Amino acid sequence: MMRTIEVLIVIIIITGAFIAASFFAVLPWPRQVSPVNLRRLAFTTLQMLDSNYDLSRAAFETENYTIWGGLQIALSASLPPNVIYNLTVYEVTGETTQLYTFIDSMSNAESLGVTSDASSYMVASSNVTFNVVPEKIGEHSGGGGTLYILNCSDAPGWWITGYTAQSLAQDLYNLLSPYFSNTIMVQNTAQLGQILGNTSLQGETVQNAVVINTCGEAVPIPTAYCTTPYSNDGYAYYNWFLGQRVRQYNWTWASIVGYPFYYVSNIGYFTGQNDWGIYGMKAVYAAGLNSFLRGLNGQGYVTDTIGWITSELTSVPLSTDAIYYSNYYGIYPAPYQTATRALPVGITSAYNLAVTTSLFDPVSGYRAGAVYRNNVSGGFLALGLTRTPDIRLTALGLLADYKPRLYRSEYTAKGTSRIVVLQLGLVGGA
Amino acid sequence: MVSSTIDHMVAVTVFLAATLLFIGLFNQTIQTAVIYQRHRATATKASDLLDNMLLSPGIPVNWGQTDIVPTGFGLQDPEFTQYRISPFSLMRLNSSTGTPVYYPKTGLTYSNITMGFGQSLLVPFSSTLNYSTALRLLGINGTYGFSLTMTPIVTVSISEVQSNPLTLSINVFGAGSPLAYAEVSYCFMIIKGREGGAYPSYTIDYGTTLANSAGVASLVFPGFDGTEDSYVIIAYAHLSGLVGVGYHEHVVYDENYVVPFVSNFETGEVLLAHSWDVHGGDHPAEIAYNATFVLLSEDFTLREMPLDNETGKIVGKLNYGQDPQHAYNNLTINTHNPGILIVTYSKSAVESGVVIMPWGISSLAFPVTFGGDSSKQEWVATDMRQVIVGGIAYQAKIALWSLEGYQVVG
Numbered sequence: 001m002m003r004t005i006e007v008l009i010v011i012i013i014i015t016g017a018f019i020a021a022s023f024f025a026v027l028p029w030p031r032q033v034s035p036v037n038l039r040r041l042a043f044t045t046l047q048m049l050d051s052n053y054d055l056s057r058a059a060f061e062t063e064n065y066t067i068w069g070g071l072q073i074a075l076s077a078s079l080p081p082n083v084i085y086n087l088t089v090y091e092v093t094g095e096t097t098q099l100y101t102f103i104d105s106m107s108n109a110e111s112l113g114v115t116s117d118a119s120s121y122m123v124a125s126s127n128v129t130f131n132v133v134p135e136k137i138g139e140h141s142g143g144g145g146t147l148y149i150l151n152c153s154d155a156p157g158w159w160i161t162g163y164t165a166q167s168l169a170q171d172l173y174n175l176l177s178p179y180f181s182n183t184i185m186v187q188n189t190a191q192l193g194q195i196l197g198n199t200s201l202q203g204e205t206v207q208n209a210v211v212i213n214t215c216g217e218a219v220p221i222p223t224a225y226c227t228t229p230y231s232n233d234g235y236a237y238y239n240w241f242l243g244q245r246v247r248q249y250n251w252t253w254a255s256i257v258g259y260p261f262y263y264v265s266n267i268g269y270f271t272g273q274n275d276w277g278i279y280g281m282k283a284v285y286a287a288g289l290n291s292f293l294r295g296l297n298g299q300g301y302v303t304d305t306i307g308w309i310t311s312e313l314t315s316v317p318l319s320t321d322a323i324y325y326s327n328y329y330g331i332y333p334a335p336y337q338t339a340t341r342a343l344p345v346g347i348t349s350a351y352n353l354a355v356t357t358s359l360f361d362p363v364s365g366y367r368a369g370a371v372y373r374n375n376v377s378g379g380f381l382a383l384g385l386t387r388t389p390d391i392r393l394t395a396l397g398l399l400a401d402y403k404p405r406l407y408r409s410e411y412t413a414k415g416t417s418r419i420v421v422l423q424l425g426l427v428g429g430a
Numbered sequence: 431m432v433s434s435t436i437d438h439m440v441a442v443t444v445f446l447a448a449t450l451l452f453i454g455l456f457n458q459t460i461q462t463a464v465i466y467q468r469h470r471a472t473a474t475k476a477s478d479l480l481d482n483m484l485l486s487p488g489i490p491v492n493w494g495q496t497d498i499v500p501t502g503f504g505l506q507d508p509e510f511t512q513y514r515i516s517p518f519s520l521m522r523l524n525s526s527t528g529t530p531v532y533y534p535k536t537g538l539t540y541s542n543i544t545m546g547f548g549q550s551l552l553v554p555f556s557s558t559l560n561y562s563t564a565l566r567l568l569g570i571n572g573t574y575g576f577s578l579t580m581t582p583i584v585t586v587s588i589s590e591v592q593s594n595p596l597t598l599s600i601n602v603f604g605a606g607s608p609l610a611y612a613e614v615s616y617c618f619m620i621i622k623g624r625e626g627g628a629y630p631s632y633t634i635d636y637g638t639t640l641a642n643s644a645g646v647a648s649l650v651f652p653g654f655d656g657t658e659d660s661y662v663i664i665a666y667a668h669l670s671g672l673v674g675v676g677y678h679e680h681v682v683y684d685e686n687y688v689v690p691f692v693s694n695f696e697t698g699e700v701l702l703a704h705s706w707d708v709h710g711g712d713h714p715a716e717i718a719y720n721a722t723f724v725l726l727s728e729d730f731t732l733r734e735m736p737l738d739n740e741t742g743k744i745v746g747k748l749n750y751g752q753d754p755q756h757a758y759n760n761l762t763i764n765t766h767n768p769g770i771l772i773v774t775y776s777k778s779a780v781e782s783g784v785v786i787m788p789w790g791i792s793s794l795a796f797p798v799t800f801g802g803d804s805s806k807q808e809w810v811a812t813d814m815r816q817v818i819v820g821g822i823a824y825q826a827k828i829a830l831w832s833l834e835g836y837q838v839v840g
Contacts, residue, residue, distance in 0.1 A: 003441035074670035077604020
């Protein structure tokens with residue numbers, strides 16, 4: 001009888017253990033098993049609301065009911081109906097005793113319930129100026145520092161589809177003028193003729209300048225140069241002359257897209273069209289580039305017999321150097337580009353050129369974009385990419401080549417930063 | 431002695447019976463806990479997987495703008511950080527909702543996202559990323575299944591209130607409530623048939639307006655009778671970082687129309703086909719078309735970007751039943767900025783219409799559903815994020831389920 005009693009005692013003990021285990025090991029509600037990640041939802045909501053800096057603006061203008069109310073409408077509209085929220089803005093005081101001071105808050109519920117989570121997001125005031133002073137190109141070398149942007153109103157462009165030469169010139173001006181001592185918009189072909197004759201337009205230094213041709217595959221030609229000998233061989237001689245001038249003045253000539261020097265353009269002189277319906281230009285074909293390179297190399301003019309030298313590479317990635325300078329100067333073109341007019345690497349030996357900046361690494365013996373410098377004088381930025389031109393690449397190529405330094409000023413976060421906390425909760429359902 | 435033996439036998443029998451009973455009971459308790467843990471792991475995996483997809487651009491980073499098969503799956507826009515999604519990578523996902531379209535002239539089958547007449551995105555299967563490849567690239571082949579849904583947060587619905595003069599009502603709604611006082615910018619295009627020319631022509635009018643407290647804006651176009659001419663309106667609504675897009679079109683002729691197919695993501699090549707060759711129909715006839723492209727600029731206004739006539743036919747004629755070499759025309763969109771291809775067509779001076787196609791999924795706020803069917807699964811974990819796709823606010827939702835075959839208890 002004793003054994004049976006012992007067994008019954010064991011059964012009672014195991015039953016107790018089972019009841020205790022069952023009490024703790026119950027299947028939780030689906031919401032607890034598979035909760036919506038409210039923390040990430042809150043964070044991505046804040047990021048989305050700040051995608052155009054609207055959240056930053058609202059966080060610093062909580063007393064402006066239009067902006068603050070707009071934020072509340074957007075917040076309510078962006079969250080699912082079963083999600084309730086509380087958004088609070090704090091000032092970052094920087095004091096040792098209290099880091100954050102309450103500024104304002106908004107909510108669509110009295111309480112966020114038992115299941116809630118929050119994310120915080122730091123915003124900066126639009127009044128904060130993160131001052132960056134760029135070094136001026138030519139400032140310390142004693143010469144040059146002039147940027148000429150060919151903005152010739154009497155010269156149409158080609159392969160700049162979607163833009164006009166004038167709109168590209170303005171964008172280039174905005175991007176690059178802080179880095180140069182003088183930035184001159186060359187307004188017409190007559191002014192181009194002036195600088196080709198070493199006459200300054202506004203008292204700037206003509207020598208050692210950078211000249212950006214915004215007309216794409218076309219090059220503006222002053223009317224005075226539309227005669228012989230410049231018109232020889234369908235104006236190939238004019239391009240040879242340009243190469244010679246680039247060498248003589250130690251210019252850096254920038255071709256922003258396509259096949260360089262493929263056309264010459266002057267709307268007042270050329271009355272015909274270029275077979276594609278664009279009036280005011282004349283095709284020089286591949287002889288233009290070959291003649292320019294001969295001029296840049298200090299060789300005499302000969303009628304071109306080389307012909308077409310570029311190749312198609314389709315998709316080419318930015319080089320490591322280009323990505324580095326892209327981050328340094330804050331200029332972010334697409335990391336992959338389509339190159340249909342890449343120059344052969346062989347031009348460096350043929351014309352005594354050195355690649356001082358390579359925007360794209362060579363592929364199959366062709367380079368999609370680089371700055372070439374002659375071993376005596378003169379440089380040439382060639383971007384053999386397909387249209388539509390991205391002038392950020394031109395700016396990046398020039399800055400990566402000249403490497404002007406950026407002097408960044410220090411700033412403090414006190415009074416210029418606020419923290420926005422969004423707390424989310426769920427209502428309804430199991 | 432006998433009583434002791436009986437005591438032993440009874441005790442052993444009772445003990446064995448009790449042991450078997452408790453093994454069963456404990457087993458059930460343990461199974462419940464194991465299933466809880468597995469469900470919890472699936473939910474955690476869902477959250478991780480969604481972040482993996484949204485916070486990585488994939489390999490190569492620009493796979494959405496090419497036709498190659500990526501070696502790493504990710505949807506982030508390579509030009510941005512955080513939850514900014516590439517509108518072109520989303521275009522390359524094989525839609526799991528639309529009925530595929532077969533076009534006999536190219537011999538290809540196309541993934542189909544259609545939002546209504548003349549509002550479609552057709553991408554060849556050969557250029558899309560399919561579900562099984564995505565599973566392999568994510569390393570979950572055979573262990574998990576998923577469904578990814580990208581839905582625009584802001585719905586901009588446009589309806590016709592009155593035909594003459596044309597009066598339109600624009601309703602702007604968010605996920606939870608109306609987007610009151612939202613600013614609305616629009617592009618209104620009127621299509622004229624082949625009046626005095628071989629091709630249809632169009633006029634584009636741009637403007638802005640403001641929604642009221644209910645998120646409703648009204649537009650009146652004096653002097654325009656909506657029953658006489660075809661038109662299309664595309665409207666962007668924005669408020670405090672929340673941006674949405676909607677569109678509405680009215681066509682006076684839809685028996686024969688143009689069907690645009692994406693042909694090549696890298697070069698931006700689009701095929702323009704005759705509808706009869708794709709969908710069939712009655713009274714087939716030759717149609718002429720005139721195409722253009724509009725972009726959403728940073729100030730939320732729409733801007734026309736002329737298409738390149740050199741690399742395709744911006745204007746042309748399409749006839750039905752032609753041999754494959756002459757059945758369709760090509761045109762090229764020379765940009766990888768999101769925009770809208772608008773193709774006007776006409777059969778005669780009074781029979782005209784318009785079709786639109788997004789270039790970059792966000793430009794017309796098309797929703798995307800990619801992956802398997804979650805409705806047949808026993809237990810599904812879900813999670814969501816708010817993301818920006820080409821400037822438009824979207825909600826990314828994932829549904830994830832385990833393929834390891836355990837059951838639900840409790």
